[in-house]
Amino acid sequence: MSGYSSGEQPEQGDVIKLNTNENPYPPGPAVAKALAALRVESLRRYPPPTALALRKALATLHGIEADNIVITNGGDELLRLLLATFVSPDECIATAAPSYSLYEVLAAAHGCSMQHYPLKADWSLPSNLAERLNADKVKLCFIVNPHAPSGALASAAQLASLARAFKGVLVIDEAYVNFVDPELDYNALPLIREFGNVLLLRSFSKGYSLAGLRMAYGIGPKSLIDPLQYKTKDSYNTDFIAQTLALAAVGDNDYAAGTWQKVRQQRAELRAALSALKLSSPPSQSNFLLVSVPAPHKAEQLYQGLKTAGILVRYFRLPGLDDKLRITIGAPEENQRLLRELGRLMQH
Numbered sequence: 407m408s409g410y411s412s413g414e415q416p417e418q419g420d421v422i423k424l425n426t427n428e429n430p431y432p433p434g435p436a437v438a439k440a441l442a443a444l445r446v447e448s449l450r451r452y453p454p455p456t457a458l459a460l461r462k463a464l465a466t467l468h469g470i471e472a473d474n475i476v477i478t479n480g481g482d483e484l485l486r487l488l489l490a491t492f493v494s495p496d497e498c499i500a501t502a503a504p505s506y507s508l509y510e511v512l513a514a515a516h517g518c519s520m521q522h523y524p525l526k527a528d529w530s531l532p533s534n535l536a537e538r539l540n541a542d543k544v545k546l547c548f549i550v551n552p553h554a555p556s557g558a559l560a561s562a563a564q565l566a567s568l569a570r571a572f573k574g575v576l577v578i579d580e581a582y583v584n585f586v587d588p589e590l591d592y593n594a595l596p597l598i599r600e601f602g603n604v605l606l607l608r609s610f611s612k613g614y615s616l617a618g619l620r621m622a623y624g625i626g627p628k629s630l631i632d633p634l635q636y637k638t639k640d641s642y643n644t645d646f647i648a649q650t651l652a653l654a655a656v657g658d659n660d661y662a663a664g665t666w667q668k669v670r671q672q673r674a675e676l677r678a679a680l681s682a683l684k685l686s687s688p689p690s691q692s693n694f695l696l697v698s699v700p701a702p703h704k705a706e707q708l709y710q711g712l713k714t715a716g717i718l719v720r721y722f723r724l725p726g727l728d729d730k731l732r733i734t735i736g737a738p739e740e741n742q743r744l745l746r747e748l749g750r751l752m753q754h
């Protein structure tokens with residue numbers, strides 16, 4: 407099998423990092439305060455095994471029960487647990503492709519097979535997806551919403567009809583959901599009450615500026631959460647420091663929501679400015695844009711040129727994506743530098 411190839415993570419600071427969809431704003435003052443208040447003695451004991459205090463805070467935030475939530479060491483741990491819990495090696499998982507490439511790495515590691523159903527040209531969900539999933543006896547299907555790498559958003563109604571017809575477990579990977587325009591009123595949470603087969607993934611990495619902490623959670627009916635919580639996850643899968651800081655972040659949700667608003671504003675401005683450079687991208691509900699590079703320019707050359715100038719973006723050498731760049735929305739001055747460099751590189 408091949409492993410997952412993550413975006414570059416340079417060690418020194420003087421690089422503009424627009425390649426791994428991190429939030430350009432730092433975690434809020436409540437997190438900084440909780441970090442400063444940590445006492446070394448608190449590390450002597452094991453952490454709360456199911457992060458109950460954090461689950462309660464998240465349950466209040468979302469209007470659900472703590473039993474509907476499992477806390478994991480990043481979304482990636484939840485994805486791995488989902489396979490370990492609900493899929494046997496002789497069974498099949500699926501996704502609407504292209505999407506998060508970790509899914510196939512996890513399938514290969516688990517020894518199960520994987521189906522890819524191509525998204526439509528406008529990045530919307532494939533037609534008759536539920537029927538095709540059922541015909542292929544798919545046990546678990548991952549749908550990223552808003553979609554990565556395009557930023558397209560499927561409606562909660564579309565997901566509900568998929569959940570209703572699909573016989574397996576539907577995982578809606580909402581790693582980027584915090585950046586959706588509130589005016590769209592997107593909310594997939596009611597699906598966990600309506601259907602026994604829907605589980606949502608949420609992450610602290612992007613929305614809460616805590617990618618370095620490795621915290622995420624699954625939301626679902628108790629029947630899906632319990633086996634993850636009490637059977638397959640490690641007893642102490644998230645550490646005391648991460649639980650404490652994530653709790654502080656949830657306690658100051660307004661700060662995080664302020665960063666989402668700033669990212670949305672920058673997204674609109676950057677998309678317009680890129681399109682003025684003939685770098686068009688589909689409307690994005692996420693914190694990145696998938697930019698098409700027009701001939702005679704080449705996406706890989708622009709990626710390399712930007713890298714030489716100290717700006718990292720993501721280039722995928724994959725069919726359907728190799729003429730595009732995925733660019734994370736940065737802070738205003740980062741986006742300005744990106745635009746200047748792109749303008750310069752495209753003059754040649």
Ligand SMILES: Cc1ncc(COP(=O)(O)O)c(C=O)c1O
Binds near residue numbers: 479480481621
């Ligand atoms: C679509 C998608 N799902 C899940 C994740 C996992 O995020 P994390 O493990 O940082 O919570 C990512 C990370 O980039 C992602 O892009």
